[in-house]
Amino acid sequence: MKIFRRVLKWIGCLLLLALAGGIVFICIYGSAPAKRPDLVTPLPEGVPAPPRGYPSEITAFAAGYFFYDIIPIEDGPPVPGVVMKEDIQYGTGDGIPLHLDLYAAESQQGHAPGVLLFFGGGWRDGRKDQLRVYAQYFAQHGYVAAAVQYRLREDGLWPKSIHDAKCAVRWMRAHADEYGVDPECIGVMGNSAGAYLALMTGYTAGVPEFEGDGGWPEQSSVVQAVVDIYGPTDFTEPGRRDHSLVVGYMNGTYDEDPARFEKASPIRYVTETTPPTCVIHGTVDMLVPVTQSDRLVEKLKVHGVSYDYSRIDGWPHAMDAVVAVNNHTKALIVDFFDRHLKHAASESAEG
Numbered sequence: 001m002k003i004f005r006r007v008l009k010w011i012g013c014l015l016l017l018a019l020a021g022g023i024v025f026i027c028i029y030g031s032a033p034a035k036r037p038d039l040v041t042p043l044p045e046g047v048p049a050p051p052r053g054y055p056s057e058i059t060a061f062a063a064g065y066f067f068y069d070i071i072p073i074e075d076g077p078p079v080p081g082v083v084m085k086e087d088i089q090y091g092t093g094d095g096i097p098l099h100l101d102l103y104a105a106e107s108q109q110g111h112a113p114g115v116l117l118f119f120g121g122g123w124r125d126g127r128k129d130q131l132r133v134y135a136q137y138f139a140q141h142g143y144v145a146a147a148v149q150y151r152l153r154e155d156g157l158w159p160k161s162i163h164d165a166k167c168a169v170r171w172m173r174a175h176a177d178e179y180g181v182d183p184e185c186i187g188v189m190g191n192s193a194g195a196y197l198a199l200m201t202g203y204t205a206g207v208p209e210f211e212g213d214g215g216w217p218e219q220s221s222v223v224q225a226v227v228d229i230y231g232p233t234d235f236t237e238p239g240r241r242d243h244s245l246v247v248g249y250m251n252g253t254y255d256e257d258p259a260r261f262e263k264a265s266p267i268r269y270v271t272e273t274t275p276p277t278c279v280i281h282g283t284v285d286m287l288v289p290v291t292q293s294d295r296l297v298e299k300l301k302v303h304g305v306s307y308d309y310s311r312i313d314g315w316p317h318a319m320d321a322v323v324a325v326n327n328h329t330k331a332l333i334v335d336f337f338d339r340h341l342k343h344a345a346s347e348s349a350e351g
Helices: 002-029 057-067 128-140 160-174 193-203 244-250 258-263 290-302 323-350
Strands: 082-093 096-105 112-118 144-148 181-191 225-229 277-282 307-312
Touching (some): 082 128, 082 160, 096 128, 096 160, 112 323, 128 144, 128 323, 160 181, 181 193, 181 323, 193 225
Parallel strands (some): 112 144, 181 225, 225 277, 277 307
Antiparallel strands (some): 082 096, 096 144
């Protein structure tokens, strides 16, 4: 009996510790950010709402892993009806060949809007087929989509990866007739570090130092629409500027050169002429806090820039790896591109 009581006592202690740990966990990770109904835009008709969220990034990841389907990264063939051309060289970076994969509908006739996609991975890791699920979806909905491999790690330190992104835009414009792209209707999108590249590509039109010399200098790198999925927008914000990924990408610290970190922040380039922007971010993102997107959208609003903002309650960084969330993001992005790229294309044709 003594052994039994001792076992019960230990079980009781463990339960109390678990309860205390749970309370501490909720206090640290479970505090929800403030609602921002003043910034969030209504969902367009036909775009599915994202699934219910969770109180923290850890619980959301656990739920995503156990209760939801996860999108695999595969090297398999594209979906039926989509033609994929792999490893097309679009330029060079310091002598390194740069490649992209191109996706288009088999049934495409004439010219269609173009979209360039930039993957995430902290500017250190990743590959162009990570966003294949988006590229195929865009091709199915009437776009020519290019998934871009840009330089990583030491080869791609700031601002070299931005040079690569802009080179890809220029390449698409230079080869518009060859691949059936409307050169006046090009959009960019990315998630995480790739979203940062999309923002910098879209927001720094006419800034020579971000163009690079990767190729096609006679072409413009201007784009007509930008999609940002949980991308960092301000490298000067305390707590972000000292993050190891940011310091590594910038190859130095904020204290060493604050002006350089300011120059690297997409938010500083927002003006009345900034392209329409779709922003998608989860509220329990611990890697890139949702406040980064809040501040960007606030500035877009002040300057009268057209935007969509899906601020998804209870979902973390990399949330679009979950099929149910991805269905929301894909549909929202296509609706956004339809309004700002296809509509512009039809207006141009009528003119």
